[in-house]
Amino acid sequence: MKKLLTMVAVLSLIVAGSAMAAGNTNTGCGLGTVVFKDTQNRTTLVQIVEATTNGTSSNQTFGISSGTSECTQPKSNVQNERLNEFVQANLDELARDISAGKGETLSTVAELMGVPSGQRDAFNSNLQAHFHQIFPAPGVEFAHVVDTIVSVSNQG
Amino acid sequence: MRRRSARPFFFFPLLLLLLLPSPARPGADAYLAELKGTAERRHLQDDRYWDILLFYKRAAGGRKSLVDDPKFFLSPDGKRDPGAELSATLDAMFDLSPAPPVRCRFPARYEWLKETLQIDTARLPAQECPEFDNTLRAINPKSASLIFAAGHMNAPASMFGHTFLRLDSAYASPLLSYAVNYAATINPKDSGIAYAFKGIFGFYPGYYSILPYYTKVREYAAMDQRDLWEYRTNLTETEVRRMALHIIEMQGVYMDYYFLDENCSFDLLFLLEAARPSVTLTDRHNGIFVTPIDTLRSVLAAGLIDNVVFRPSTARTIRRKAGEAGEVEVGMAKSLAYGDVEPSTVLDGPLPPQEKARVLDLAAEFTQYLYLKKEIPKDPYQVRYLRILAARSTVGGSPPESRPLPVPAPPESGHLVSRASLAGGARDGDSFLEIAYRPAYHSLEDPAEGFNDGSQIVFSEAAVRWYPGDETVRLQRWDLIDIVSLSPRDDFFRPVSWKVQTGFATREFPDGVESLVYEVNPGGGFAWKVPSLGIVSVLAETDLAVSGRYDRSYAFGMGGSAGIARQVSGRWGVLARARYVYGVLGDTERGRRFTGSLSLPFRLSRNRSLVLEGEHEEAPSVHAGTIRITWNAYF
Numbered sequence: 001m002k003k004l005l006t007m008v009a010v011l012s013l014i015v016a017g018s019a020m021a022a023g024n025t026n027t028g029c030g031l032g033t034v035v036f037k038d039t040q041n042r043t044t045l046v047q048i049v050e051a052t053t054n055g056t057s058s059n060q061t062f063g064i065s066s067g068t069s070e071c072t073q074p075k076s077n078v079q080n081e082r083l084n085e086f087v088q089a090n091l092d093e094l095a096r097d098i099s100a101g102k103g104e105t106l107s108t109v110a111e112l113m114g115v116p117s118g119q120r121d122a123f124n125s126n127l128q129a130h131f132h133q134i135f136p137a138p139g140v141e142f143a144h145v146v147d148t149i150v151s152v153s154n155q156g
Numbered sequence: 157m158r159r160r161s162a163r164p165f166f167f168f169p170l171l172l173l174l175l176l177p178s179p180a181r182p183g184a185d186a187y188l189a190e191l192k193g194t195a196e197r198r199h200l201q202d203d204r205y206w207d208i209l210l211f212y213k214r215a216a217g218g219r220k221s222l223v224d225d226p227k228f229f230l231s232p233d234g235k236r237d238p239g240a241e242l243s244a245t246l247d248a249m250f251d252l253s254p255a256p257p258v259r260c261r262f263p264a265r266y267e268w269l270k271e272t273l274q275i276d277t278a279r280l281p282a283q284e285c286p287e288f289d290n291t292l293r294a295i296n297p298k299s300a301s302l303i304f305a306a307g308h309m310n311a312p313a314s315m316f317g318h319t320f321l322r323l324d325s326a327y328a329s330p331l332l333s334y335a336v337n338y339a340a341t342i343n344p345k346d347s348g349i350a351y352a353f354k355g356i357f358g359f360y361p362g363y364y365s366i367l368p369y370y371t372k373v374r375e376y377a378a379m380d381q382r383d384l385w386e387y388r389t390n391l392t393e394t395e396v397r398r399m400a401l402h403i404i405e406m407q408g409v410y411m412d413y414y415f416l417d418e419n420c421s422f423d424l425l426f427l428l429e430a431a432r433p434s435v436t437l438t439d440r441h442n443g444i445f446v447t448p449i450d451t452l453r454s455v456l457a458a459g460l461i462d463n464v465v466f467r468p469s470t471a472r473t474i475r476r477k478a479g480e481a482g483e484v485e486v487g488m489a490k491s492l493a494y495g496d497v498e499p500s501t502v503l504d505g506p507l508p509p510q511e512k513a514r515v516l517d518l519a520a521e522f523t524q525y526l527y528l529k530k531e532i533p534k535d536p537y538q539v540r541y542l543r544i545l546a547a548r549s550t551v552g553g554s555p556p557e558s559r560p561l562p563v564p565a566p567p568e569s570g571h572l573v574s575r576a577s578l579a580g581g582a583r584d585g586d587s588f589l590e591i592a593y594r595p596a597y598h599s600l601e602d603p604a605e606g607f608n609d610g611s612q613i614v615f616s617e618a619a620v621r622w623y624p625g626d627e628t629v630r631l632q633r634w635d636l637i638d639i640v641s642l643s644p645r646d647d648f649f650r651p652v653s654w655k656v657q658t659g660f661a662t663r664e665f666p667d668g669v670e671s672l673v674y675e676v677n678p679g680g681g682f683a684w685k686v687p688s689l690g691i692v693s694v695l696a697e698t699d700l701a702v703s704g705r706y707d708r709s710y711a712f713g714m715g716g717s718a719g720i721a722r723q724v725s726g727r728w729g730v731l732a733r734a735r736y737v738y739g740v741l742g743d744t745e746r747g748r749r750f751t752g753s754l755s756l757p758f759r760l761s762r763n764r765s766l767v768l769e770g771e772h773e774e775a776p777s778v779h780a781g782t783i784r785i786t787w788n789a790y791f
Contacts, residue, residue, distance in 0.1 A: 086332070090370055092541070096520050099545035100513070100554055108329035131549030138538035 083112040087149075088142040095135050101128035113153065123153060187279050188250050192243060194273055201239035203272075208429045209264055209402060211411070212238055213438075224361075225410045230262075245269065252281050260285035263292075264402035264430065288404060295334050295366070296325040297400040298393050300431070302424075302461070303335065304385040304452050304567055305376045307608060314382065315613045315639075316597065317567065319421045319448040321428075322369055322386070323400055330386070333369040336403050338362055338423045340413035362413030362423065364406045373467070379528050381471040385566060387452070390462045391431050399431035421451040428455065435460065447596070452568055466563045470525055474648055476561050477518050485515045486647050492519035493526055495540050499547035514555035516548035522648055570606025571763050571790040573597045577619075581769075581784030590632060590784075592619035600640060600731055601757040601767050602788070604723050610642030610653075610683065610691045621662075631672060635659035642693045642721065644685040653683040653693055665705050665746070666777040673703035679717065690722025690730070699737045701747070711747030713737035729757040750774040763790040 087094060090105050097103030101124045115123045127134065130152045134145055200206060207213075211222040221228075221235045229235055231244035245265055248258045259266040266283070269275065277283065301322040307315040321336040340360040376382045391399070411423065425437035435458040455461060468476070478486050485507070491497045492515070502515055523544060527537040579590040594617035598607050614635055621632040636659040643651035657677045664670050681695035699713045715737035722730045732754050739747020753771040760766060767786040773779075 082332070086370075089368070090331075092524060095542070095545050096524070099520065099548040100517055101549075101552065102554060104329065104331060108327075108331045111327060111329050112332075125552065128549050128552065131546060135542055135545065138535075138542050 080112065083109065084142070084146060086112060087146050091140075091142055091145065094145070095131075098124075098127045098134060099131055101125050109149070113150070115153070126152060184250050184279070187276075188246060191246055191273050191275065195242060195246065195269075196239075198272075200269075200272065201242045205268055205272075205430075205433050206238060206242060208426065208433055209268065210234070210238060210241060211426060222411055223409060224412045228409045242269075249275075249280050249283075257281070257283040257285060259283035260288045262405045263288060264398065264405050267398070267401055291404055292400065295323055295400055297323040297396045298326050299324045300389050300391050300396045300399065301330075301333075302387040302389060302428075302452065302455055303372070304387065304448060305380075306383040306385065306567060307611070308380050308382045314380070315611065317448040318376075319424060319451050320372065321399075321424055323366075323396065323403075331368075331370045331373065335367050335369045335372040336364060336424075336427065337367065337372070338364050341410075360413045361410035363408070363410055364403060364423075364427075366403065366407070377467060377469045378525070381469045383469050383472060383564070384467040386465040386467060387455070387461045388463050388465070389428075389455075389460045391428075391460065395431040399427050402430040403427060421448040422446040425451060425454070428460065432460070447573065449567055449570070449573070456568055464566060466566075468561055470521065471649060473561070474518065474521055474525065475646065477514070477521070478647055480555075481511075481514050481518060485511060486518070488515045489518035489522060490647065492516070492544055493522040493540075495532075495536060499544050503547050503550065509551050510553065510555045513548065513551045513553060516544055516551065517555065520544045520548060525648075565605045567606050569762070570598070571603050571765075573790070575602070575617075575788055575790050577786050577788045579784050579786035581782060583782040584780045586623055586625050588621050588623045590619055590621045590786075592617060594618070594635075599638070600721055601729065601755055601765075602790070603757070603759040603762065603765055604729065605726075605759075605762075609723070610640075610644070610693075610721060612638065612640040614638040630662065630670070631660065633659060633661040635661075642683040642691050642719075644683050644691055646685070652680060653695060654678070654680045655695060655697075663701065663703075664773075664775070664778045664780060669705070671703055671705050673701045673705075675702075676700045681716070689720050691720070693717075693719045693721070695719075697735065697737065699747070699749070706743035706746060708742045710742040711739055711744070712741035713739045713744075713747040713749065727759045729759075731755045731757070746776055748776060764788065765790075 086108065090108075093103070093105040094109060097106035106124060106127070107120065110120050110123055127149060130148070133152065134148045136144075195201070207219070212219040213222060215236075218236065219238055223229075223235070226235075229241055229244075230248050231237065231240040234241035234244065245258065245262070246269065249266070249269075251258075260283070263285075270277065301324060303320050303322050305314075305318040305320075307317045320338070322330070322333045323336060324330065324333045327333070340362050373384065376384055422438070429435065429437055437454050437458060478489075481489070488497070488502060492499060492502065499516065499519075502512055505512070507515065520541065523532070523537065523541050526532045527534070527541070532540070573596045575592075575594050577590075577592040579592070581588060581590070594614055596615045597613045598611070599614050600610070600612045614637070616634070616636055617638070618634040619632040620629060622629045635657065638657040638659070640655045642653045643649075645651060655678065658675065660672050661675055662670050663673050677697060677699045679695040679697035681693060683691050683693035686692050694716065695718075696716045697714070699715070700710065701712075702710045715735065717733060717735035719733040720730065724730055734750075734752045736750045737747065739745060741747075751771060751773050753769065755767055755769040758766045758768070765788045767784075767788065769782075769784045769786065771782045771784075773782075
């Protein structure tokens with residue numbers, strides 16, 4: 001009887017724990033979520049890792065966007081989660097690379113967008129020429145950045 | 157895998173399932189028994205790969221796993237009984253309860269047993285793991301790198317450097333790779349002493365974590381100003397996949413973290429062994445310390461590394477760009493970053509377009525640095541940074557770079573860190589012989605290659621001196637800790653230099669009496685790099701000496717020191733130091749002391765050096781000169 005009670009107690013704890021986890025699945029659209037996407041039984045550690053990565057990207061170092069853990073997804077590119085995630089987490093570096101027309105962050109974006117290597121220079125200078133459209137004002141949302149990069153590249 | 161929405165409906169049958177014995181499928185019991193029989197016959201529980209995956213190491217009375225987390229073991233005796241754990245793992249493969257299948261929880265173990273025992277998976281219950289499959293697909297491991305983050309001289313905790321692994325995918329950009337880090341989870345409320353105690357005696361749990369590599373680049377290269385060395389391994393795709401499976405199964409599993417040996421660096425070696433079991437990395441260490449550089453060396457010695465890429469810190473890049481620009485341009489970039497002038501003044505100014513681009517690039521990088529260092533708040537940063545970039549985007553092209561950024565000597569090219577010394581010399585005409593030993597790490601007179609300029613970290617160096625004249629042997633000094641961090645200041649960076657030294661030292665008292673005193677000597681100040689002189693430093697210092705020979709048993713003095721440290725050539729160095737301390741408390745008379753010294757270190761080879769040294773000391777009724785020649789061997 002004692003054993004059964006313990007078992008029931010443990011089980012209700014597990015169920016309660018899962019319920020809490022369920023309420024907590026959306027820790028943000030940040031970095032960790034891609035690797036740990038759709039995890040149903042996340043350990044506390046994973047939650048911590050996600051919270052930390054989100055914290056690092058948005059609160060401390062993520063300067064030029066509006067800074068809230070925004071979950072507005074870009075319109076034109078919903079299928080490329082990797083691109084969205086990368087742009088969101090590296091917005092400041094990307095802005096600098098686009099302004100200079102070169103850099104590792106920019107070439108990573110080109111790779112994620114599948115720009116052939118022969119067209120990279122044109123891609124870079126096209127984005128550089130449209131810097132004002134891509135980054136119109138402080139507090140820009142990453143969704144706008146991705147959408148504008150995609151539409152500008154399609155025109156160019 | 158359970159579906160979340162279905163859980164309430166499954167709840168009741170689930171409870172029943174746990175209360176009843178699992179219903180075996182026809183033939184499953186026989187197959188399980190057959191597999192167990194084969195495993196036993198082939199002594200799989202003693203297989204090296206099983207040891208690697210379960211972290212088993214030889215211990216009193218058999219073997220014991222280094223993993224301390226009970227949920228890592230399927231058998232209650234798993235930590236000490238490899239056979240029981242193996243048998244429990246096979247049992248779990250046939251488990252019909254709704255717990256996550258073994259393939260999801262322990263994918264590396266599952267794959268290895270499947271291959272080794274040629275298990276027919278059709279005869280196992282379904283092993284569906286959408287979560288695990290997604291993780292593996294996102295990481296998409298193809299190759300792997302070992303990353304060494306060089307020490308940041310101004311942070312003592314980082315002085316030894318740090319290592320972590322990187323799983324590289326099919327993408328060409330390393331920024332899309334994932335970093336695998338092993339670190340202790342520290343309670344931020346712990347005091348410094350609790351931290352050190354818990355760290356050394358294994359009271360903190362250590363966890364492996366997986367993070368996008370760009371977050372590590374930002375953490376080390378941009379925020380902490382530490383250079384990164386990326387050592388590309390020659391592990392094959394199959395080997396890297398094996399390692400990735402093992403990393404995934406270690407998520408959320410803790411091992412007690414020991415700062416000195418079972419640390420961030422050492423525990424990565426297990427992962428490399430899981431990738432290529434034919435190399436032995438985790439049995440080699442037999443010292444008190446395992447430092448990241450030891451880890452790197454053993455991985456290099458095992459032939460796992462093909463090539464290395466240097467990723468300079470932001471500070472190094474900014475210094476480099478500033479060095480290419482003229483003085484006026486550097487001044488403009490700084491004014492832009494501090495918001496003293498608007499980017500339009502640069503655009504409308506007389507500079508040629510390439511120089512405008514150079515100024516704005518430098519300004520942008522420095523503005524972001526100031527923000528990361530919290531020297532400018534977010535709101536003005538957003539506005540200023542975007543204005544600089546917007547201006548930059550109107551100046552096409554990029555400034556020419558005259559030559560690629562010079563790559564410093566890689567960390568493994570440095571001397572080994574334990575040191576034994578033999579010295580001969582004379583003090584006030586009395587000749588002596590001296591032997592000394594320290595277990596770690598690097599001092600300013602050691603060969604500089606592969607170490608940070610101007611940084612010294614010495615642990616527990618003891619010297620014994622023998623004067624043949626009076627046939628006495630005595631402990632000359634025992635430095636418990638002697639750290640010096642000289643960080644040059646320049647146009648952009650204004651670091652503080654500091655030192656802290658404590659230990660026993662021999663001091664001379666009036667009437668020629670020598671006695672051991674305990675001293676504590678911290679200092680802080682500034683350093684600059686002067687082209688013709690090297691690193692010039694000026695520090696304010698205090699000096700506490702405790703000994704029964706002082707009035708009131710101690711002398712506390714305040715004063716300062718000045719020094720020059722210069723690497724003259726690949727072989728010769730020069731260190732000149734002068735220090736004066738004035739007694740202010742305790743035995744103020746004998747607290748007064750001046751020392752001046754000049755050392756000329758000469759590098760014989762990577763692990764041998766000679767040092768010529770002269771020192772003069774002035775204190776009340778002490779006027780002594782010492783000359784000494786020292787031969788150092790590093791091992």
